[in-house]
Amino acid sequence: MKKNMFLMLAVVLTIAIASCKKSVNDPASAPKVETTDQAKKVYNYIIGLGFPAHTIVENKNEFIVEEDIIFPKNMQVPGAAGTEQYYTGSLVSPTNVTNIRLYIDPSMTSMASEINSAISQWNSISGCTIHWSVVSSGTYDVLIMDYNLGSGVCGQGTFPSGGTAGNLIRINKAYIAGNSFAQRARTICHEMGHNVSFRHTNWAARGETPAGIDVPGVPGTDASSIMNGGQCGSGATVLSAKDIQAAIALYH
């Protein structure tokens, strides 16, 4: 039952300025930032997805929702609103999902083993087309880097847009350094899940809105899901049976 473990995406327009309720992000950008037309499009897109304005934190180059989801201000915003696009707009395209190139920033090379462990979890799902690969030069799709997210947030991922995986994963390396290897890898594996469109499986219990959209055939909650949020250092360390079913349902 992974009630709504994942995603959504759509579009709608509105305008407003995000209130900075949780200041766990980008301490350098606490001051008011200038919101450009492109940033407004992204902001409106987030609102269109159903996230209440008060849950959106604005930083210099991105908006943060639910503490660990990044919406870059320069992201490609899907076209028109509509229930059809709602879903497909959030997925990585069939072509792109088979080779998601991950570049490990030098700041994260010390956790390369954890990263590879997380990659192998996603890549070893039988019947699923998700495939991550590490690249050390040239073009990449996703950057994983160390980032000081303060206390309480282990990492941040980015939802896909335009058919490509979310392009950034931040790991609060110093904060998770004291966790076990399995928990450090879990944080990375969890954020990678966001980058291929997974929402928090426990979004309802956490009071997150909008409601996650059920992955076809895999509804309900799942205490064993690696995609449960708010479990830094204590959550599941391997993809659950339902996580695997859901990944296959979305990408096969």
Ligand SMILES: [Zn+2]
């Ligand atoms: Zn998360």
